[in-house]
Amino acid sequence: MMLHRGSPFLVALMILSGTIRLRAEGTEKFSVKPPASWVQAAELPQNSPGVSMLLDDHQTRVTDRSVERYVRHTQLIATQKDLEDFGHVEIEFEPSYQSLAIHFIQIRRSDKVIDALRSTDIRVLHREEELEEQIFNGTVQAVAILQDLRVGDIVDVAYTVTGQNPVMGGKYSGTVSLDLRLPVKYLRSRLLWPSKRKLFLRSHNTMIEPKVTPGVETEYVWERHDVVALPEEDNVPNWYRNGSWIDVSEFENWRDVVQWALPLYTPGSLSHHLAVRIEAIAKNSSTPADRVVAALRLVQDEVRYLGIEMGPHSHQPTPPSKVLERRFGDCKDKALLLTTILRELGIDAAPALVDTEFGKELHQRQPSPIAFDHVIVTVRLDGKTYWLDGTNSFQRGRLQQFYSPNFGKALVLREETTSLEDIPVSVTTAPSVLVSEKYQVQDTTSPVSFTVTTTYIGEAADDFRYHFARTTLEKLSDSYLNYYADENPGIEKNGLPEIKDDEADNVIIVRENYTIPDFWNDSKHYLRADRIAGEIEKPRVSRRSLPLAVRYPLNIAQRIEIEMPGEGYESAVTRSFTNETVEFHFNRTREGKRLVLDYSLKTRRDHVPAKEVQKHLATLDSIWDSTGYNLPMQSARKQFSPTGALTVFVLALGMIGGGAFFFHRVMTRRRAFHTQPRSKLGSDPSTPIPVLNGEAMLKHRALKCRCGFRLELQKESFTEERILFDGERITVLRGNCTQCRTEQDVYFKEA
Numbered sequence: 001m002m003l004h005r006g007s008p009f010l011v012a013l014m015i016l017s018g019t020i021r022l023r024a025e026g027t028e029k030f031s032v033k034p035p036a037s038w039v040q041a042a043e044l045p046q047n048s049p050g051v052s053m054l055l056d057d058h059q060t061r062v063t064d065r066s067v068e069r070y071v072r073h074t075q076l077i078a079t080q081k082d083l084e085d086f087g088h089v090e091i092e093f094e095p096s097y098q099s100l101a102i103h104f105i106q107i108r109r110s111d112k113v114i115d116a117l118r119s120t121d122i123r124v125l126h127r128e129e130e131l132e133e134q135i136f137n138g139t140v141q142a143v144a145i146l147q148d149l150r151v152g153d154i155v156d157v158a159y160t161v162t163g164q165n166p167v168m169g170g171k172y173s174g175t176v177s178l179d180l181r182l183p184v185k186y187l188r189s190r191l192l193w194p195s196k197r198k199l200f201l202r203s204h205n206t207m208i209e210p211k212v213t214p215g216v217e218t219e220y221v222w223e224r225h226d227v228v229a230l231p232e233e234d235n236v237p238n239w240y241r242n243g244s245w246i247d248v249s250e251f252e253n254w255r256d257v258v259q260w261a262l263p264l265y266t267p268g269s270l271s272h273h274l275a276v277r278i279e280a281i282a283k284n285s286s287t288p289a290d291r292v293v294a295a296l297r298l299v300q301d302e303v304r305y306l307g308i309e310m311g312p313h314s315h316q317p318t319p320p321s322k323v324l325e326r327r328f329g330d331c332k333d334k335a336l337l338l339t340t341i342l343r344e345l346g347i348d349a350a351p352a353l354v355d356t357e358f359g360k361e362l363h364q365r366q367p368s369p370i371a372f373d374h375v376i377v378t379v380r381l382d383g384k385t386y387w388l389d390g391t392n393s394f395q396r397g398r399l400q401q402f403y404s405p406n407f408g409k410a411l412v413l414r415e416e417t418t419s420l421e422d423i424p425v426s427v428t429t430a431p432s433v434l435v436s437e438k439y440q441v442q443d444t445t446s447p448v449s450f451t452v453t454t455t456y457i458g459e460a461a462d463d464f465r466y467h468f469a470r471t472t473l474e475k476l477s478d479s480y481l482n483y484y485a486d487e488n489p490g491i492e493k494n495g496l497p498e499i500k501d502d503e504a505d506n507v508i509i510v511r512e513n514y515t516i517p518d519f520w521n522d523s524k525h526y527l528r529a530d531r532i533a534g535e536i537e538k539p540r541v542s543r544r545s546l547p548l549a550v551r552y553p554l555n556i557a558q559r560i561e562i563e564m565p566g567e568g569y570e571s572a573v574t575r576s577f578t579n580e581t582v583e584f585h586f587n588r589t590r591e592g593k594r595l596v597l598d599y600s601l602k603t604r605r606d607h608v609p610a611k612e613v614q615k616h617l618a619t620l621d622s623i624w625d626s627t628g629y630n631l632p633m634q635s636a637r638k639q640f641s642p643t644g645a646l647t648v649f650v651l652a653l654g655m656i657g658g659g660a661f662f663f664h665r666v667m668t669r670r671r672a673f674h675t676q677p678r679s680k681l682g683s684d685p686s687t688p689i690p691v692l693n694g695e696a697m698l699k700h701r702a703l704k705c706r707c708g709f710r711l712e713l714q715k716e717s718f719t720e721e722r723i724l725f726d727g728e729r730i731t732v733l734r735g736n737c738t739q740c741r742t743e744q745d746v747y748f749k750e751a
Contacts, residue, residue: 098163138310173368202366206244247366271321334390359408397506552606688749
């Protein structure tokens with residue numbers, strides 16, 4: 001059974017060194033012969049506009065001895081892309097228990113039928129498509145490259161794969177697909193089943209019933225004509241299976257599956273080495289919880305992940321003593337090893353079958369072994385149930401802090417098990433990632449000090465620890481620097497990041513220090529809560545028929561602090577955007593010289609139903625707009641304060657000489673006031689426009705230039721400064737009139 005972590009380099013090294021023998025010589029052969037007599041040939045349908053797959057025919061015959069699977073695909077080469085996609089034939093089989101018979105490969109051109117099989121060199125290749133996941137499953141592919149294929153041709157291929165994995169104990173499980181990713185003119189699935197054996201069917205997303213013909217072999221036939229292609233949309237939840245299909249299984253209930261699996265999970269005799277390790281854990285651990293953690297560490301960290309899943313080993317684990325001896329194994333190997341150790345330590349433990357993608361919907365499936373792709377371990381201790389993944393390397397913390405893997409449901413392999421068990425989602429009330437960014441601004445010209453502190457807690461700490469183990473501190477530092485350089489090209493790092501790992505509490509703190517020499521751009525610096533914004537990902541397809549996946553559980557927070565040389569007057573702002581899926585909060589506060597921007601984001605579920613997507617995307621737009629802030633350069637200038645020594649001196653000169661600099665500036669701005677009996681609102685500091693905050697200034701629409709045209713206060717066209725008038729702080733916006741091209745000052749007073 002597959003899992004997701006591993007090093008392809010190690011696998012490649014083992015292949016080159018010859019330590020794993022993957023090829024069973026002489027077993028990858030195939031034969032060329034006509035279909036068996038039980039196969040019913042389908043009549044080839046005529047071409048139809050917009051349909052490239054003319055025939056998709058699957059016929060399966062189950063006997064007491066074996067399983068035969070006949071397949072025929074007939075594909076129209078309608079475009080140049082079809083030439084690339086369907087210009088070769090690939091047939092997969094597992095030679096340790098399956099054989100391949102190719103019936104024909106034909107190219108139909110107008111009224112001609114060309115035997116492409118005769119002129120094609122067919123090679124049997126070891127592909128190992130799961131190599132990146134550290135899995136060898138032994139499958140091979142017979143590959144035929146078609147010659148002289150042209151647009152307008154029809155490729156017609158038929159073959160039979162015979163054989164059943166012996167690990168199934170002679171029982172059958174499978175699925176019948178009733179649609180494809182491309183339109184099909186005629187789709188048929190036919191099953192011949194021995195009438196003396198029970199068969200259980202369960203339909204999904206379809207009302208189509210099979211045509212049943214009884215006999216010594218009961219025949220089931222599902223047929224569809226002019227089948228439309230399945231919709232393809234991005235960001236669909238893993239557990240959502242688009243399309244229509246039928247579960248076909250010889251297993252009536254989940255207890256049947258448990259009884260099939262239990263004999264496979266017998267540990268056998270314990271080696272001396274394994275017994276010694278178990279004894280050491282018992283001796284060095286003071287509590288049962290400590291013993292669980294110690295056993296898990298051994299399996300996670302000392303046994304690397306590598307799966308050799310050829311033949312029966314696709315589902316049957318390797319004996320624990322051998323796994324520890326060779327120090328590698330896949331998920332089921334690790335699960336049995338961990339279960340064996342814990343049981344020897346007196347801990348109630350059992351393997352649990354799960355599905356990493358469709359686990360949330362397992363209860364909808366007809367029970368069968370093929371419903372699972374992963375194995376973990378469940379532990380009952382002190383009235384609590386824990387779910388442990390032996391493949392989750394670098395997991396730290398105490399047992400009580402462990403989070404449950406997000407697999408939805410599990411089938412626990414205990415004698416008394418009759419149904420699936422829920423795996424609760426581990427949702428934290430506090431953020432699992434906290435980002436703190438601090439800017440130290442001295443003035444408008446000096447370089448700015450920039451410090452980033454990121455705290456990872458729980459699962460987030462495990463993820464960071466896992467990825468950090470696969471790089472170096474220098475490479476990590478370079479990636480961080482290049483990330484910030486996108487917005488700050490001149491940024492310089494001050495040393496390498498500092499990483500503190502508290503494994504006991506499973507908390508990692510990463511500190512980064514930078515200097516930004518060219519902080520201001522067009523008299524401002526744009527700040528973005530990038531950790532929050534990075535989670536606001538919109539799909540490529542917004543008008544959807546399928547649900548939209550959401551990362552869940554997610555709980556993160558980000559704070560941006562800017563230390564200024566003088567006090568500012570930004571008003572406090574609070575925004576919240578919440579729907580059934582996400583919850584976002586933003587707070588802006590000013591405490592003297594320190595401006596603080598606080599952001600938080602968490603999710604409430606793992607998807608958005610298709611009918612709610614448009615509303616959800618509107619919420620994401622609002623959240624995105626709230627993650628950015630333009631810091632004006634004016635905020636970095638020393639603010640005027642009447643208590644300063646310079647101010648006292650200037651005021652004294654004003655009283656003595658009758659012409660203070662500040663008073664002169666105000667009177668200069670008030671020339672219009674002397675020529676008019678009354679001042680217009682906002683035209684001078686004595687009649688400021690009252691507003692709630694700085695944003696309301698830009699939205700003010702009752703402003704006119706002296707020429708009579710409306711004055712547009714756009715961000716690109718004004719400069720801002722603050723003055724004191726009659727003991728009140730006044731904000732002055734100097735805008736440009738687009739009509740007469742003169743400057744105009746507008747005065748505001750924040751409430």
